[in-house]
Amino acid sequence: MPAWGPRPPPPRPLTPPDPSDPDPAPPPAEASPARPPYLDHQATTPCDPAVLAAMAPWWNDQFANPASRLHRPGLLAAAAVEQARGRLAAGLGLALGDGPAGMDSQHWAVVFTSGATEANNLALKGLAEAELTAGGQRRHLLTLATEHRAVLDPLRYLACHGFRLTELAVGADGLVDPAALEAALQPDTLLVSVMAANNEIGVLQPLAAIGALCRARGIRFHCDAAQAVGHIPLQPAALGIDLLSLSGHKLYGPKGIGALVIAPGVRLAPQQHGGGQEGGLRAGTLPVPLIVGLAEALALALADREPRAARLGALRDRLWAELQALGGIQLNGALAPRLAHNLNVTVAGVDGTALHRALRRQLAVSSGSACSAGSPSHVLAALGRSRAEAAASIRFGLGRGTTAAEIEAALAVLGAAIQELRG
Ligand SMILES: Cc1ncc(COP(=O)(O)O)c(C=O)c1O
Structure with a gap:
């Protein structure tokens, strides 16, 4: 149980169709060929299509569970997952370690998730919980007012459970001024979360400057790069990023897969418990076809x-x-x-x-x-x-x-x- 209690924020109500709308959006295919x-x-x-082709064998032909280490099909599936992990890391200019999910004290790790939303939750809540359980005293979190809800909502959740949150304003151009960000840091800032590319207005935040500010103060820097990976050059190590979230379906890959990239030495508390997969950081049977597809999609996206x-x-x-x-x-x-x-x-x-x-x-x-x-x-x-x-x-x-x-x-x-x- 998280140290700050298990209560999630209330779910947002579904938006029902507007009955006063005389011209509802048509159902796609049949209505407009x-x-x-x-x-x-x-x-x-x-x-x-090349991603679909790469995924194809792993649905039905080679369908084994990569956690089944006692037979050859399971070992083949596990090898495919590890190959995909390595390809993903290489695409971001990173080398993985030998431990589970590539984790060891010297190297970066890649943990597969269901998408960027889950990667953000694991990064933000996982870091905060690890700080609490380690007896750390840092309680301040900083982000931008223009972040995706998949960052704002987990951080607001933390703000209801003992942390303080600053949602920093951006300029009229949508960009954060690094000097304003520096001024908003506090002695007990644990984490700064700033996205690489905004999902609505596309602006690219000054990651290198923010990374340098964080690094100089021992503050962890999380970057939601869902809209950026595969679209702009992005090397987390060079930018001072400690935690980076990405998503398959934003880069011509499948939906339902993403990853959290973790710098050496960053400690996270798992937010999903179960079978101990992904070095214990993300329990659940690994979706081999989606993982293979994600790695292929990134390679293709980087190529063109x-x-x-x-x-x-x-x-x-x-x-x-x-x-x-x-x-x-x-x-x-x-x-x-x-x-x-x-x-x-x-x-x-x-x-x-x-x-x-x-x-x-x-x-x-x-x-x-x-x-x-x-x-x-x-x-x-x-x-x-x-x-x-x-x-x-x-x-x-x-x-x-x-x-x-x-x-x-x-x-x-x-x-x-x-x-x-x-x-
Ligand atoms: C910046 C950003 N972060 C997170 C997400 C959520 O990603 P996913 O759909 O993989 O959970 C999106 C998707 O719209 C996004 O644009």
Whole structure:
């Protein structure tokens, strides 16, 4: 039982369909056979066919449990998991140790999880609980107001259980000023958690500067890199990161798999107990196909990262230039440094609900994070946007399959919708 008690925060209510909506979103396939351009790759990416192929043998042909060490199929599955772990670590410029999950006192470890949400929970709650059980006195946690809910919610949970939490404001450009972060550190700061790339506005936080600040003070630095791994160069060791979360489905891998990358010497308390897998840090039978798929997806994403970023950056810049020509369109977040495949804008002079209703049959975009659909974006609020402005905002997430024709189509749809709504 965690030292601060077992009570989770109350679950958020499900958002029921709005009965007053006369034009609910259509069920996909049958209603509209020609798929609208999908520009929501920050919500999720399609699983690459090569990833599917790499996963295929591990579902049915070689289906053994990697914890079954007394027979050859089990040993083969275990070897596949360890190979994937090694590939993942190598993709991040890390060497694993010989211990379970690659853990030993000198080396980095990779613990497989169900995704970035679970990796964040293990990192944040695991570090806090380890501090308590070791008799440590650090009780202050620091993060940004624009973090994903998968960071904010576990930290707020900790703030209800004996820790103090600072949710630092960002500038109007969405970036944190390292000097402001330094000023917000306290003598007993245990942890700083800052994401690599924002999931709504795509801005890239100054990780190296934050890592240096933390390292100089013995503060642990966690980075939610779900939107960044496979998209930007990212070497946790060089950036002073102690704990890094990533997710398969954000980099053209399968859904339901992610990892927590752990620096040598970082102690965590497990948040899931059971069969002792993953060096005791994450109990549960390992999903071999998903793990193999995650490693393959990262290798593929790193292989085409540069040309993909260049191509998508050019398409994104064209989209932004054409949108500006429509007038009354405001950029959310700094244009640079930013993910090459992200754009987030607020459309003036239109009602947000009407705008997204007009777009949704012809364009797959979002108004904010897929994980908090229905509630106004806390990220845009942190940038100073009003509720109405946040609702009239559009997140474009371009992806590997995005074409110039799709961008043209999106612009045409958007231009027509804005013209009609502005009357
Ligand atoms: C920055 C960030 N962190 C965490 C998550 C959650 O990841 P997962 O779906 O793998 O749990 C997401 C997904 O939207 C994200 O964008």
